Amino acid sequence: MNKKEIYQQLANFWNNDMPFNQLVGFNITRFDNEHSEVRFQWQDKLIGNPMQKILHGGVTAAALDLVGGVVAAGNIIAHIEEPLTAETIQTSLRNLSTIDLRTDYLRPGRGEEFIATAKIIRSGSKVAVTRMELHNELGVHIAFGTGTYMVG
Template sequence: MDNALVLKQMQKFWNNDMPFNQLLGLHITKFSPDKSEVRFSWQEQLVGNPMQKILHGGVTATALDLVGGVVAAANIIAQLEDLSPNSIEQSLRKLSTIDLRTDFLLPGRGEEFIATAVIIRSGSKVAVARMELHNEKNDHIAFGTGTYMVG
């Protein structure tokens, strides 16, 4: 099995089998070690400030954390020599968020939100990702830095 097929299968698995992400409407649209992407649409249930009708900060942080975890997972998979299901499962078993920083730049307004992430450092135990959240007009709503346990 090649790396691209494994990443596609992981994307499908994470989109279909993570109930919290489904509840929020988060959908992984790019599962890649170079740059990963998560998208979600505006929903009234995601309001954090009913007076201003803006996105809840927790939703913003969750989207950033998810896309950071996705790019970290894709990097783990890209480094594997054995792409068997057992090897992939064992390699991703320790993946978890160690630290997440979210900086809010603009109120979360829009019809669609796009979170992207790139790895800025990847070691044998820890990976650090840089994440951004934009709306469909490319307004930069938030950015974050996530540190992930990878080994």
């Protein structure tokens, strides 16, 4: 199995077998060792301010955390030495967790679709740092963040 296939299998797993991602509607649409993308559609259950009908800030932060964690996972996988087996992948990802998450809200979360993207800023043997952004379908920049993840 090559790394591209592994990325796809993990994306499918996180999309289909993580209850929170399903509840909110997060869908990982791009995933490799340098970039990731998560998309989700507007739903009334995601409202944070009913007067303004805008996205809840916690949903924004959760989307940024997921997309940052996904690219950190991709970076872990990129550094696994052959052979790539389910066991080596599972062992390598076992300690992946968020250490710190900073979210800066720039504009109210309005839109029909939201696109979160992330890239690796630095990845070491123990910690990875990612930069994330959230836009709507019109390209309006809603939030950005920095995530620090335990990877080793």
